[in-house]
Amino acid sequence: MGRQSFVYTAHPARVIFGFDTTETLPGEVERLGASKALVLSTPHQEEQAQHLASLLGKSAAGVFAGAVMHTPVHVSEQAVAVASTLGADVVVAIGGGSTTGLGKAIALRTGLPQIVLPTTYAGSEMTPILGETENGLKKTQTTPKVLPQVVIYDVEQTMSLPVSLSGTSGINAMAHAIEALYARDRNPVTSTLALAAVKALASALPKIARDPADRDARYDALYGAWLCGICLGSVGMALHHKLCHTLGGSFELPHAETHTVVLPHALAYNAPTIPDAMAALQTVLGADPARALQELARAVGAPVSLAAIGMSADGLDRATEIAMSNSYWNPRPLEAEAIRTLMQRAFDGAPPLVEGRKTV
CATH class of the missing domain: 1.20.1090.10 (Dehydroquinate synthase-like - alpha domain)
Structure with a gap:
């Protein structure tokens, strides 16, 4: 691109990368000062979400396994209601872009911090971007409010990806x-x-x-x-x-x-x-x-x-x-x-x- 002027904005996020890094989750929840984690997943990955809840033990507030593609607004609002009812103080998203998107939508509406455990190669866990769908149209916005605080990359979580x-x-x-x-x-x-x-x-x-x-x-x-x-x-x-x-x-x-x-x-x-x-x-x-x-x-x-x-x-x-x-x-x-x-x-x-x- 030659020697030209440019602007680069780095987004703050704590990244943990490697094999078997899922085991660090309880410590990361504690590090955020949280104690009631709402674990998010799609219906297909509910078993993995339940495993995280077990790993968190008393720090797990519950599981919401309702994430779907394109982050429909009505699903986000339903998840926010569940988070409020359970008194969640952090959301933990396990899955691909659909679950990460839901976590971001909750964070946008509540200000709750996010921890993401990607199981695909979607990449949205590293962005301040949220795309939501309503009335047949997908609208995208960029705001630091939706940037996850912690991303735990565990290669083991991707080994079973078809x-x-x-x-x-x-x-x-x-x-x-x-x-x-x-x-x-x-x-x-x-x-x-x-x-x-x-x-x-x-x-x-x-x-x-x-x-x-x-x-x-x-x-x-x-x-x-x-x-x-x-x-x-x-x-x-x-x-x-x-x-x-x-x-x-x-x-x-x-x-x-x-x-x-x-x-x-x-x-x-x-x-x-x-x-x-x-x-x-x-x-x-x-x-x-x-x-x-x-x-x-x-x-x-x-x-x-x-x-x-x-x-x-x-x-x-x-x-x-x-x-x-x-x-x-x-x-x-x-x-x-x-x-x-x-x-x-x-x-x-x-x-x-x-x-x-x-x-x-």
Whole structure:
């Protein structure tokens, strides 16, 4: 990026990383001066939440296993009511982006501190960003009120993550780092972290697909995801995240899978206007980074088309309209016809199209 002036904002968070770090949870609750922890999870991960409650013993106020995708406002309000009834003084979220989002929504409304134990590669645990869905629209806000105080990364918690979810969750994380390379407020710190993150995940995810029990690959993937989360929390977002929020919030598409499908196409859309970022990505992804991302998805058994994850063809026009409706920064101007073409290619699972380059 050359020798130019920049601003870098570091967000305070205590990070504990390694194997078997879950055992530190009771001490971290005590360190925050708390004694009544409400443990959050999705219904699918309630058993893991109950295990944390057992680990906390008398410091556990209860379990709320109602987290769902896209953080619906009515679920957040229900969880706040439970926290109030139980007299919770800290929330402990175990899971992926859905549970982390719920913890943030509770913190926004109550001011309670948060401890997060990620079990996927979502990365949102490192950001002051909260996206909530209401009346079919997902709205995102950035505020330090939702930044977790403690994040406990335990590689053991990711060992049972299914191969399919490992792939989509990991590529979702890569999207955070890739957009950080060409964000309006990019800087040398996040750019360095972003490239390290993309390199780690691009190497680790295929290894996990071949051998889910590969502990070194699991470590590298979680490490890369942590770096991606720092990137997401440090700089702004552009077209890719806007499209994914539109598709997820208005069409109820699964979060990580949507990011996986859209990322190669969003990068290809912006490619002509971000030569420095593309050159940097070539050092870790090869000569055609957008195509490499789609091939990575195939290599890990992830979907490569919106049709495959539940999008209806008759929703593409509306999705384009929503994506164009709010003004937001992007390195390439937003062009309705080109974005509609992007949407169609993503729907079909076609190769990403870089303007001016022949494709098949």
